[in-house]
Amino acid sequence: MSENVDTEQFNADELQAPEWLNSEFITEVLSKYENVPELKVTDLQISPASAQGDHYASVMFRAKAEYTTPKGKFSKPLIIKTMPELEGHKKDMLSESYVFTTEIGAYCTALPEFERILREAGDKTKLYVPCLYHSMEPRQVMIFEDLVPLGYSVIRGRPVTEEELKKVFAKLAKWHAVSMKVLNERPNFLADFKYGIFEMPTIKTDPFVTTGMARFIEMLDQKPEFRKYKPHFEKVKDVYLDRLADEMQEYRKNRSSDGYYVLCHGDFHLRNMMFKENKQTGAPEDVMLVDFQFCNICPITVDLTYSIYMLMEPEQRRDMGKEMIHHYFTVLVETLKKIGYKAEMPTEARLWEQIHRNRYYHFFMISTLLPMMLALKSNALKMNDLIQDPETRKKSYLLENYLKDVELLLPKYEELGHFKDL
Template sequence: MSEKNIHEEPAWLTKDYVEKKLRTYFKEDSLQLKKLGVEPATAKGDNYASVMTRINVKYTTKDSKDTQAATFLLKTTFADKDPAANLLADYGVYTREMDIYEQILPHLAKMVRNEIGESRKMFAATVDVDRERDSIIFEDLSLEHYKVACRIKKLDLEHTHLVLEKLASFHAAGAVLAERNPGIFEKNYDRGFFNKHVRGYQPIMRNLLEALSRSLELNQDLKERYQKKIDRLVENIMDYGERSTSANPGDFLTLAHGDLWTTNVMFQYDGKDRPSNAILIDFQFSVWNSPAIDLHYFFSTSIQDNLRWKHQPELVQFYYYKLVESLKKLKFSRHIPSLFEFQLQFQARAFYAVFSSLIFEPCMLYTGKEEASIAQGLSPSESGIRFRDSVYHADHIKEKMVFTLPFLDQLGLLDEL
C-alpha cells in the first residue's frame, strides 16, 4: 500500500536507456528516440507498494519518416532510504513480480486464449524486465481506453461479475500450469502478507489496529462491544493471519493474485459505458494459496457495501461455476471441489476478511491531507500517529465501522481463534 509529494524519476531513466529497450521490444535497430518525457502515473492513495511513472516518447524508424508517439509505464521500487524498500524486499515482491511477468503470465495468457477460449486481453504486455534495477516497463493500457474504477465508490455488480470471471480464468490457468510444470511455484511464492518467514507487516497492522481502537472512544456503543476484541487482535493478528493462509488437506490451491483490490484492476468500456473487459495488474504479492484469499480480500476492499453484506455467498457461487468451467476446459486432472466443499474452504479463510476490512480498506479509502505511505504506517512519530488516527477518524470510515464490526463479529472473527 507509497505516495510521495514529489515524484522523482530514476536517474538511470535516460533517452539512451529507453531507446535501447524500445529497439529490443519493437525488434527495430533503426529506432531513434527523439523525445522522452516522464510524469507520475498514479494519484495519491492509489499505490502503496511501488512507484509508477508514465514514459512519453517520440521516435522514428527507417521504415517510417514520420515521428511516432507512444506511452509506456515504468514500475520501480522505492528509494533505498524509504522504509518501504526494505520491508517489501523481505517479502520478495520485486523478484516475484519480475518472475511472473517473464515466466508465468505469458503461459497463462496463452492457456486462457487457446484453451479456455477467452479472446479478450488478460494482462498488460511486458516491454522490458530489468532485474539490475528492479524495474518493469509495460504497455500503457490507457491507450486502449482502460482505466481504473473509483476506489471510493467501489464496484457495482456488473463490474464485480466481470472481475470474478477473469479471476476464475486466472486461478484455473495457474492451477493447471502447476500441474503441467511441477515445482514452478515452489520458489518465492509463499510470502503473502501472512507467511511463516517474515512478519514485516506486523508493526503496521498493530499500529493501525491501535488507531482503530482509539477511534472507538468516539462511539460509546462500539467501544463497549468491540474495543477489547480489537485490542486482543493487536497481539494476535499475525498468528491468526498465518492460520488463515495455511493449507488444509484437500484444499484447492492455485496462484492467487494476493492484492486484488480496485486499483489493481483496469476496465475497458463499450459504447454504452458498460464494462467489457477487465485486466489484472500488480502481481507483487501473488502467492501459492487458496483462491479464497483473493475473494475475501476483493470483497472486503472493492465491492459496494450492499453486495458485500447481502450477496457474498451468491458471488462465491458465481465465481465457483466460472472456475469449474475453466478447469474443465483446461483438462485439470485433480479433484475439483464441489460447491459445498469450496464454500467451506471460503469460510475457513474468513479471517482474511478481518485484516482486509479493518486495516487495509480504511487506508485504501483514505482521502485525508496526511502523507499516506508504508513509512507512515510504521513510524512512531507524531506524523505517523496523526496519519493513522486520521484514517479512522474520517466520517466515511466511522460510518462504515458501524456495519463492518458487527458483520465480522457475528461470524466469530473478532473472538479468540
C-alpha cells in the same frame, strides 16, 4: 518531466524521474524489443503514472517516446515501474523484498502459460499486459506499453458498478482456474511464487501493521454501540498476526486436505485494475489486472476475502459479497471444465467454509486495511500519511464511512461464528 504537473495529485517520489531514465536508456530498450539496432529515441516526455493512493510498493512513471527507425517516425506510450530510490519508509520496506522477482515471474512466466492454456481451450481472455523490458541489475525495472491510449482507465471518484465487478471476478476466476490445473498437474512450475505479503522482511515490525488492532480496539471502546465486541479482539490482539501468517502461508506450511489453493493476485483492490468501456454503449467491455508484486500460492480465499473489503462497495460487503462470489464460482467451475481439470471439482459450500475459516484474515482487514481504504476512497487522508504517521492513522478509525461499515460487519462476524473459541 512534463510541465504543468499538479504536485498535490501525485506521490512525491514520482515527481522527478531518476537520471538514468533518459532517451539513451529508452533507445536501448525499444531497439532490443523491436529488434531494430538503428532505432533512436528523438523525444521523451515523462510524467507520474498514477495518483496518490493508487499504489505504494513501487515507483511508476508514464512516458511518451518519439523515435525513428529506417522505416520512419513512430511513437510509443510506456509505463516504467521501478524501485524507490529516495531514502525513507518505502525504500526501507521494499529494498530486501522479492516484489520485483515475483512480478517479473508473473508477467514473463506464469501468466503467458495461463493464457496459452486458455487459448488451447478456445478462450481468448487476456490476463496481462506484455512486458517490453525487465531487469534486476543494475536496477530493478519493468516497462510496459501504456493501457490508457488503448481506452483503459482506473476508476476514481465513483463507486464501481455491479457489471464492472462481474467483469473483475470473471477474470479472476479464469486466472484461478488455470492455476488450479497447473498446481494439480505441474506444481513445480509455480514453485517460485512463495513470497506473499507476510514474506515481506519488515511486515511484522511495521507500525502500520502492528498498531492496527490496538487502534481498532481503542475505537471500539470509544463507541458505546461497539463495546460488547471489544473483549473478542482483546483476546487475540497479541497473537492474531501470527495466526494470520499461518492462514496466509497455509499452502507451504500446513496444507489442508479440504482447502483450495491457487496462484493469488495478492493485492486485489480497485486501483490495481483498469477498465475499458464499449465506445458505443458505455458498458464495461474489459478489465485488465495489474501489479502482481504479491502473487503467491496460497488459499483461494486470500483474493476473495481481500476483495470483500478492498474492492466491493458496502452494500456487497454487507453479506460478505455473496452474489459476486457466486458469480466468480460459476465462472471458476465453467473454466475448470473447459480446460480439462482432472481433480475433484470444487464446491461452493466448501469455498464458503474456507472463507469463513480464515477468520484472522477478516480481523486484519477490518482492523487495519479497511480504515485505510475508506479514508483514501473518500479523499479524507493521504496514503503516505496513513502508512507513516500514527496520528493520521488514528483519524481514519473515526471516519463516518468506516464506522458505518464496522456497524454492519461486526454482527455478521458474530452470526458467522468468528468469535467462537478464540
